[in-house]
Amino acid sequence: MCLGIPSKIVSVDEIHQTGQADHLGTRVMVNLALLDEARVGEWVIIHAGFAISKLNDQEAKETLDLLRQIAAHE
Amino acid sequence: MNKKGAAAGPGPYRDKKTIAALLRVVEERRRAAGGPSCRIMEVCGTHTMTIHRYGLKKMLQDVGVGLVAGPGCPVCITPNDIHEAAIRLVTERENLLLAAFGDMTRVPTKIGSLQKSAAARGSRIQIVYSPAESLESARRNPDKEVVFFGAGFETTVPAIALTAAKALEDGIVNYSVLSAFWVIPPPLRAILESGRSRIDGFLYPGHVSAIIGPQAYDFVAEEFRRPGAIAGFEPADILLAIISILEQIAAGRPRVANEYTRVVSPDGNPTARAVLDRILEPKDAVWRGLGRISKSGLAFRPAFAAADAEKKFGLKLGSTDTELPGCRCGDVLKGLIEPPQCRLYGRVCTPEKPHGPCMVSFEGSCLAFHKYGTPS
Numbered sequence A: 001m002c003l004g005i006p007s008k009i010v011s012v013d014e015i016h017q018t019g020q021a022d023h024l025g026t027r028v029m030v031n032l033a034l035l036d037e038a039r040v041g042e043w044v045i046i047h048a049g050f051a052i053s054k055l056n057d058q059e060a061k062e063t064l065d066l067l068r069q070i071a072a073h074e
Numbered sequence B: 001m002n003k004k005g006a007a008a009g010p011g012p013y014r015d016k017k018t019i020a021a022l023l024r025v026v027e028e029r030r031r032a033a034g035g036p037s038c039r040i041m042e043v044c045g046t047h048t049m050t051i052h053r054y055g056l057k058k059m060l061q062d063v064g065v066g067l068v069a070g071p072g073c074p075v076c077i078t079p080n081d082i083h084e085a086a087i088r089l090v091t092e093r094e095n096l097l098l099a100a101f102g103d104m105t106r107v108p109t110k111i112g113s114l115q116k117s118a119a120a121r122g123s124r125i126q127i128v129y130s131p132a133e134s135l136e137s138a139r140r141n142p143d144k145e146v147v148f149f150g151a152g153f154e155t156t157v158p159a160i161a162l163t164a165a166k167a168l169e170d171g172i173v174n175y176s177v178l179s180a181f182w183v184i185p186p187p188l189r190a191i192l193e194s195g196r197s198r199i200d201g202f203l204y205p206g207h208v209s210a211i212i213g214p215q216a217y218d219f220v221a222e223e224f225r226r227p228g229a230i231a232g233f234e235p236a237d238i239l240l241a242i243i244s245i246l247e248q249i250a251a252g253r254p255r256v257a258n259e260y261t262r263v264v265s266p267d268g269n270p271t272a273r274a275v276l277d278r279i280l281e282p283k284d285a286v287w288r289g290l291g292r293i294s295k296s297g298l299a300f301r302p303a304f305a306a307a308d309a310e311k312k313f314g315l316k317l318g319s320t321d322t323e324l325p326g327c328r329c330g331d332v333l334k335g336l337i338e339p340p341q342c343r344l345y346g347r348v349c350t351p352e353k354p355h356g357p358c359m360v361s362f363e364g365s366c367l368a369f370h371k372y373g374t375p376s
Ligand code: SF4
Pocket: B326, B327, B328, B329, B330, B332, B339, B342, B343, B344, B345, B346, B349, B350, B354, B355, B356, B357, B358, B359, B360, B366
């Protein structure tokens, strides 16, 4: 099951490539070995306990702007 | 809304007014695309859930866009011989712990389901959320064989492969993986080549694409001239992707659009792909309903054979005639029928008493129809 809602990294253990993330207010363990690098404060998509992708803030903002434009225009 | 929420919260993606506005755009673009209707395959099981949960299927049908589910549920497309092998492991071998994602334990086979099987002495089933938990169990139970029944697409497989490699690295010899590893592009080719199901475009999976990248589907646009778009999991994401597909049809220029740029980078996730490539190699594999498809599965490379449960326990896999009579999951997965067209749907086969995997899995099409009462 893919959860589309991103989680925020709250701690990173660089030696073990693991960390903790906040997912909708719940602390979850996350394995970070599938990302190049991960920093505290970044938003990631977690799948089966592994972070598989980072959320791109700029792109997220653009999509939201587009949605708002469409909603306003109609 | 605060800054964090703006990036993460689903709010605007589900907002009713936004959805209504997007639907009007869909309707307009649908007309511009010409023809009486258009049929789009959603490849990912989680998309199927979003589509039914928010009633998008009906709304889109009303504006001439038909959606058909594809082979995007790993629990569903894993053929029964692998499920049966998992059941045999835990019922015939003593002191074996079989770990699996929850859905996998409820799939009915000719010899029952994992969940309802009587485990051998000292053996049991453990439901896990992450493969990492199964490795932890192996560390804590050195006297037991721990087998992780790992099924998944490119999204899940890197996590499982990495866990298996970690077990070998750490010298944990009582750990192995019964693999049902699938890759998404080959079945799309198989479906298009068979030509049995009319498909005018594809909604590509969000998180598989986060790993493999948009270029993995280039052949669909180039060889088969079908448009497509990668979509996220919110209703607005799906509609944005459908708008892109309709625009491609209208322009006569099929491509692979990315409407989930906040998560899917133009190159996917090369780190995860390198993990896959280091540990696994392509193999021909049998999909439920679709049969054997060239290079559609992944197997452990020889260096990782010690973590391969198939080798470790001498399992014989690959037979194709183990489906339960009457279940038409295979046809559902190919987009040939919709679940209500199965004779058993809703009567013999319900979420409480599923007769096939498509009614078991949270990503299964039959469950999505049933749960949200979608008409055919
Ligand atoms: S309704 Fe049940 S029996 Fe029919 S195809 Fe779906 S899972 Fe199989």
